[in-house]
Amino acid sequence: MALCLRRSVADLPGLIGLASRHASFQFHTSTVAPQIPEVPKETVDFGYQSVPRTEKETLVGGVFRSVAPSYDVMNDLMSAGMHRVWKDRLVEKLRPFPGMRHLDVAGGTGDVAFRVLRALREAEAAARPQVPGPGPSRSAPPQKGTVVIADINPAMLLEGRKRAAGEGIDSYDLEWVEASAETLPFPDDSMDSYTISFGIRNVTDRDAALREAKRVLRPGGRFLCLEFSKVVVPGLQQLYDLYSFAVIPQIGRLVANDGASYQYLVESIRMFPDQESWARQLEAAGLVGVEYENLMGGVVAIHSGFKLH
Numbered sequence: 001m002a003l004c005l006r007r008s009v010a011d012l013p014g015l016i017g018l019a020s021r022h023a024s025f026q027f028h029t030s031t032v033a034p035q036i037p038e039v040p041k042e043t044v045d046f047g048y049q050s051v052p053r054t055e056k057e058t059l060v061g062g063v064f065r066s067v068a069p070s071y072d073v074m075n076d077l078m079s080a081g082m083h084r085v086w087k088d089r090l091v092e093k094l095r096p097f098p099g100m101r102h103l104d105v106a107g108g109t110g111d112v113a114f115r116v117l118r119a120l121r122e123a124e125a126a127a128r129p130q131v132p133g134p135g136p137s138r139s140a141p142p143q144k145g146t147v148v149i150a151d152i153n154p155a156m157l158l159e160g161r162k163r164a165a166g167e168g169i170d171s172y173d174l175e176w177v178e179a180s181a182e183t184l185p186f187p188d189d190s191m192d193s194y195t196i197s198f199g200i201r202n203v204t205d206r207d208a209a210l211r212e213a214k215r216v217l218r219p220g221g222r223f224l225c226l227e228f229s230k231v232v233v234p235g236l237q238q239l240y241d242l243y244s245f246a247v248i249p250q251i252g253r254l255v256a257n258d259g260a261s262y263q264y265l266v267e268s269i270r271m272f273p274d275q276e277s278w279a280r281q282l283e284a285a286g287l288v289g290v291e292y293e294n295l296m297g298g299v300v301a302i303h304s305g306f307k308l309h
Contacts, residue, residue, distance in 0.1 A: 044204055047267030056204045061153055063261045068155040070256040071109055072163070077251050086300050087112050087197060090226045093302060096120040098127045099143035100192040103216065105181045106199025107149045108156025110163055116195070117147045117173055148175040150184065181209040189218045197226040201272040210285035217307040223287055225303045230274040233297035240299065244269070275301050
């Protein structure tokens, strides 16, 4: 059986200190997280609501069409910029290598994919062999890797394309694909690595998404998931709930003119499995070497696994 590595992160006080230096919030409300409801099997959760399985994709699509234009700005505001640290850690764990073909699912605005692409090009430049000869040293071009961005929501992909153009990222370096995590349009064994960041909890059938991830990965390929998880630091949960339910929807209302969508996103975090349960789902899908790393005391976690064959 694959190993679930429990990590509380030895430098947790430093991480929490880093977060506190990025943000200082004052709370003037007693709002706390409501009791999480039971979800009947014939339905699925949409935040704290139970909805027919066939309706969740449409409802989630509406949320992300609404928030797409302000998605990246809201990420900065909601996390006090910490999402950048978390995503950098994800790419650090991924360790892109020359010539790799990488798939970022639910990656519409490109925030993770652009990081992977930069790290990939740096790895390729570092691996470029020097060709001996007279005059200035010449380099043999390495095989260029590819980053594929898949997202079910065209509005999110549109924002990503705009951002890529604004940042001067060559369109030939990226592939943009409108696709569901549950039915990926890629051949078997076609990707060296797969990431999904803050997206898997919005998928209707997570087991189907995991099966698809394993299918498209090549043998030895790596799966990485960055997602909000369950707080493991005593005393932090109450503060986290207060901020989540009292502050985040208000930020959404003021900045994105949509408090309801951010209320859903906060609720969806509470409905997502804890670290150990999610690790077991990865194992059940056939991934091996499953482990996870808690960041910010379990506010988020990075789960990792490999496809053996």
